[in-house]
Amino acid sequence: MTPTPREPQHVIVLGAGPGGLTCAHELARTGYRVTVVDRESFIGGLSRTIERDGFRFDLGGHRWFTKNPALDAWFRNLMRGRLVTVERTSRILFGGKWFDFPITVGNVLRTAGVVTSAACLVDWGRTRLADLFGGGRPVTMRDAFRSQFGDRLYDMFFRRYSEKVWGRPCSEMSADWVSQRSKGLSIWTALSNALLRPRAKAQSLIETFLYPRRGYSDICERLREDILSEPENRVILGANVERVDVSDPLRPKVRWRVGGAVVEEAADYVVSTVALPALVGKLVHPRPPESVVASAASLEFRSVVCVNLMLDMPRLTSDTWVYCHDEGLGFARFHEPKNWSPDMVPDASKTSVVLEYFCSEGDAVWSMSESDLVARSVRELASLGLLTKERVIGGFAVKAREAYPVYSLGYADRLQSMKDYVASLPRLAIVGRGGTFRYNNADHSIEMGLLTAQMIRGEVGKEEILRVNTSIEYGEKNLVPAATGS
Numbered sequence: 001m002t003p004t005p006r007e008p009q010h011v012i013v014l015g016a017g018p019g020g021l022t023c024a025h026e027l028a029r030t031g032y033r034v035t036v037v038d039r040e041s042f043i044g045g046l047s048r049t050i051e052r053d054g055f056r057f058d059l060g061g062h063r064w065f066t067k068n069p070a071l072d073a074w075f076r077n078l079m080r081g082r083l084v085t086v087e088r089t090s091r092i093l094f095g096g097k098w099f100d101f102p103i104t105v106g107n108v109l110r111t112a113g114v115v116t117s118a119a120c121l122v123d124w125g126r127t128r129l130a131d132l133f134g135g136g137r138p139v140t141m142r143d144a145f146r147s148q149f150g151d152r153l154y155d156m157f158f159r160r161y162s163e164k165v166w167g168r169p170c171s172e173m174s175a176d177w178v179s180q181r182s183k184g185l186s187i188w189t190a191l192s193n194a195l196l197r198p199r200a201k202a203q204s205l206i207e208t209f210l211y212p213r214r215g216y217s218d219i220c221e222r223l224r225e226d227i228l229s230e231p232e233n234r235v236i237l238g239a240n241v242e243r244v245d246v247s248d249p250l251r252p253k254v255r256w257r258v259g260g261a262v263v264e265e266a267a268d269y270v271v272s273t274v275a276l277p278a279l280v281g282k283l284v285h286p287r288p289p290e291s292v293v294a295s296a297a298s299l300e301f302r303s304v305v306c307v308n309l310m311l312d313m314p315r316l317t318s319d320t321w322v323y324c325h326d327e328g329l330g331f332a333r334f335h336e337p338k339n340w341s342p343d344m345v346p347d348a349s350k351t352s353v354v355l356e357y358f359c360s361e362g363d364a365v366w367s368m369s370e371s372d373l374v375a376r377s378v379r380e381l382a383s384l385g386l387l388t389k390e391r392v393i394g395g396f397a398v399k400a401r402e403a404y405p406v407y408s409l410g411y412a413d414r415l416q417s418m419k420d421y422v423a424s425l426p427r428l429a430i431v432g433r434g435g436t437f438r439y440n441n442a443d444h445s446i447e448m449g450l451l452t453a454q455m456i457r458g459e460v461g462k463e464e465i466l467r468v469n470t471s472i473e474y475g476e477k478n479l480v481p482a483a484t485g486s
């Protein structure tokens with residue numbers, strides 16, 4: 001008698017951002033049946049692209065960057081024929097002056113002047129000495145920046161921008177963010193590179209990155225296309241997950257609400273990219289231990305409001321990003337999509353701009369009307385002399401919650417208790433930026449998605465996934481980074 005073929009294992013993935021779709025893609029490729037559910041009506045999560053009147057807008061500019069060659073090869077293969085190479089030229093605007101970004105020693109000398117630059121250096125030396133004789137391990141973001149760059153540079157290039165991103169003083173943030181983003185970098189690295197390796201420095205200034213020509217969400221479009229090439233796979237949008245039932249730990253069930261109907265399905269495995277505090281605090285059933293629920297309730301996210309303006313002018317700046325540290329400006333960063341790919345505008349006579357306002361759900365910026373946000377953005381760009389309001393032919397705002405996991409003081413222990421709890425559930429895995437409450441870029445979430453698929457296939461251990469993005473070397477070569485907030 002011929003054996004009946006085994007039903008393929010069914011995996012339900014919560015969230016159709018890069019992490020969730022990559023995991024589903026990798027599983028589908030190796031014969032699993034996958035169901036992806038997302039509460040939104042679009043795919044891409046934070047990596048979405050919005051099309052309006054022939055203009056295309058990312059939720060803040062997203063570049064592709066990874067230091068993992070195997071992942072890069074996977075990405076290039078997936079996106080073959082759909083990428084452009086972008087030459088990166090970014091600047092910081094502060095105190096009415098334009099500085100190169102990443103900050104270079106030569107540029108600071110020229111722009112800030114010799115006296116200020118010398119003061120920065122002396123100040124850095126003083127801080128290093130003080131740290132050597134009595135400084136402990138930095139606890140706060142402020143301590144970490146100061147110990148790496150000195151008081152003066154911290155104040156010039158890190159404090160203002162960080163406070164815009166996080167909405168609180170750097171002294172109330174954990175040092176972890178700094179070590180995650182700028183490990184191994186210091187004034188010393190910058191100086192030695194500037195003085196001892198001028199050729200390497202010059203090369204690094206012409207940095208390029210890859211970008212999907214039709215906007216960043218094209219990555220998720222490609223993933224979905226492949227997933228749906230097998231008829232048994234589904235990507236269900238507008239489906240808000242309300243419960244993840246782990247009463248039977250080996251056969252979890254997911255309940256979601258879609259178009260007024262409630263659907264419940266069982267799976268062999270559930271992979272979640274839902275914000276971890278929401279997963280363990282609200283969705284998992286039976287309710288986790290009280291201490292875990294309390295940890296979940298204490299963790300916060302920052303949100304972002306992007307204001308997208310369509311402009312009747314061929315170009316605003318030649319930059320890929322502009323970081324605006326000045327406290328008088330509400331937005332923290334803007335980018336001009338056309339400088340990333342010509343396909344982001346309807347024709348060459350037009351351009352557009354995306355301004356990022358970091359905020360918290362429910363605060364004054366979050367609650368502003370769309371027309372007020374657009375008017376404010378036009379006013380702020382006009383105050384910089386970049387445009388006049390006659391050039392603006394349209395504008396709208398996009399709000400994204402759960403955009404930035406906040407590494408507040410003491411967050412790490414609370415996070416660990418949630419991760420330990422999830423680790424005790426044999427058929428539930430967490431992936432992604434909100435999903436693991438880790439400051440992931442898209443490549444990290446994608447890498448986690450791939451590893452999670454391998455883990456489900458029994459090829460790697462669960463702990464491998466949580467190791468992604470824990471030993472970051474900063475992406476910028478040779479130079480001192482500023483706080484970026486991607």
Ligand SMILES: Cc1cc2nc3c(=O)[nH]c(=O)nc-3n(C[C@H](O)[C@H](O)[C@H](O)COP(=O)(O)OP(=O)(O)OC[C@H]3O[C@@H](n4cnc5c(N)ncnc54)[C@H](O)[C@@H]3O)c2cc1C
Binds near residue numbers: 018239304442
């Ligand atoms: C302004 C900004 C700029 C950035 N720039 C860059 C960059 O230049 N390069 C880069 O690599 N990365 C960048 N990032 C980071 C990148 O956007 C994220 O790392 C990436 O999108 C994370 O993917 P993810 O799948 O982990 O999570 P997400 O993209 O957040 O996807 C999670 C999904 O889960 C869904 N979900 C949540 N709750 C539920 C529920 N209850 N039911 C159903 N679905 C649910 C959400 O709708 C969402 O679609 C930037 C982020 C921001 C905010």
